Amino acid sequence: MAMPFKISRTIVSALTLAASVSAQGQLNGFPANPYDPFCAMACIRSLSSLMLDCSSMGQTIGMMTMSTTSECWATNTPYLTSLAWCMHTKCAEFNIPQSKLQRFWETDSTGQSSAGAVTVPAKWSYAEALANVKQPVTMQLKSTDMNLNTTSMVSPDVYLRQWNVLTMVQRETTVENSYGIAMLVTGFGLPILLTILTKIPIISTLTRKLKPYLIYPSTFGTYSVRPLPYLLGNAPTVGQSLYVLLFIILNIIFTCVGYQSRQPSAWYANRYYEILSFVMYRTGVFGYVLAPLVFLFAGRNNILLWTSNWSHSTFLVLHRWVARIFAFQSLLHSVLALYIYKREGMYDMEVVKPYWIWGIVATVAVTVLTFGSQLFVRNAAYEIFLISHIVMSAVVIVGFWYHAYDLYKWMGGYHIWIYCIIAVWFGDRLMRVARVIVAGGPRRAKVTELGEGYVRIDVPGIRWGAEPGKHVYMYFPTLHPLRPWENHPFSVLQTTLLQAPTTRSSDSHSQTSEEPSVPADVEKNETLTSHVKHVMQKAANRPSAGLTLYVRKSIGMTKYLRASDSLLTFVEGPYPNNSTTEVLRCDRLLLISGGIGITALLPFVSNHWNVKLAWSIKESARCLLDDLEPMLNTIPDKDVRIGSRLDISQLLNEEIEAGWERVGVIVSGPGGLCDDVRAAVVAAGKLGKTEFELEVEAYSW
């Protein structure tokens, strides 16, 4: 019978996490200490598992369990006097003010009110209980005692074990929160810090020189936008993998260092189990701490897109990698818990408890998220991936919430991380709705079939979209009535950019030479009339303000796009793809495009004085060329090919030979083209003759 009782008492004391009210809702160690003062908490823990006159016995899963109600503790004289005496003697050496001990007495002596339990106030105050102690106290409890029926001194051995476990657990939770916050700050702050550093001239010059070596190259051959063989995923660039590597190293170090053990312990049989349990706690906490970062990096409204110069595609790569680390920590936590509880013989008892069940639910959801979001799944059924990703993410949050709540209620501050996740996630969703509203809500778009699977979509009345490096998400709710929320990213052009240059030049010509802006006195009335007519005519000819998209139909929603004069449309955006600051500062822009990728590049034409466009299309995309011809005619330096490939190295060599100091290369098109350009820019950059700034506007993430 001794063993089950011992376990039962351990569990009772472990779960009866009496804590001070000051610790409620705060993060352990920042500044919460739920065991403060340790001496008083160790006294409670030394007495709370003893059988009182008013305690009751029950049976769970084949073992006897003792339970004592708050009312029982509140009215039991031996318990109250023994507790008061223990606090008086054990806390004396720490000079703890009486007021603090009284406060502790009120919040913890009869149960864990700080953890949300409804408790009954003790019949005496701390001072009254102390006054009721009949001195000298001679009854000395032993560690094997199970009953308390007179004022007694706690067992020194039991007290020491409680003291050891409380101080060590508090130390460990403080350490793990510090490490977690350090990782979070690093993960969040690094993009901002590096962006600020690149504003310092000397560092900026250095990083520009290092880019062909440390930032642009891919880590796996030339694979970057192209998927790795067997659709294993997308290889990160060297720059991205440096961040990932740093994060992995931080996780390994913070998971491995800084443990301390103090034996004998009330909870852990030996040093091995103590440290292993701390690793289990720490990996669990890291799961909570990393989750907000995982959600942030995936968001369209990730604040780092505006506070750093890192691109959305980079954050999506980091989202996947940080999520893998997060999943690994969560799995490790679960496996360790399983191992420890099995070895300690507590598994059967714990497995039915809500906290365990929710922990398993969250772990399974994290596993499904990790494997269910691999590239082959995204490619096979993007919308199914998306919906399952959202549902499983919600399951993880709910699982995390109840896992922590059932264990600790509001203690430890775990819910703070969940609030962060919810703020990041719902903040993103709210911003999406806000952007749709700001963009004018429902609009009627004109869809024109250009032929060969290409359509042009004109959305009138929107006056932004001329800035380069932006994309929007388009909703066409009537295309797919069963999935009206479905939306897809597209590059945008200002419709006015596409107007025929002849209109522009004849307009300006007539403005400057044919018709004076102020009519002559002699023919005042006639000239005025003709001037008004001309202005009205110009207004009628002027293309209306709006956004234009060119879409190559794919296998999902876009395949339903048909010619229409009033397709119900919602526009969400604009969102930045890449930071354009550095490329626009270059002496020259080389725009390299394949097929439909041209739409991402054309806005650069009107934003830089020295542009060369190289565009290659298949014969089937000639309709695109025809529609864009008026605008293309405004670009003096261009190389447009139908049915033949661009020679990327040749294009870059021409820029080097022309003697440009700094050339911005922006590529948009099929994955193969994007990767070839990346490799060629890396090679050309290493020659050191011309500095190349690279931006890849890939149409896949």
Ligand SMILES: Cc1cc2nc3c(=O)[nH]c(=O)nc-3n(C[C@H](O)[C@H](O)[C@H](O)COP(=O)(O)OP(=O)(O)OC[C@H]3O[C@@H](n4cnc5c(N)ncnc54)[C@H](O)[C@@H]3O)c2cc1C
């Ligand atoms: C920044 C950006 C700009 C783009 N600009 C253009 C453009 O101007 N013209 C054009 O024709 N295409 C563009 N695309 C590609 C376009 O988004 C996809 O072709 C379109 O989503 C396919 O939708 P679908 O339902 O027909 O096909 P689906 O079968 O749903 O998707 C086909 C593939 O498109 C990708 N995809 C689908 N939905 C999304 C999404 N919500 N987010 C990210 N990727 C998704 C997936 O990789 C999927 O495998 C752009 C993509 C990106 C990321």
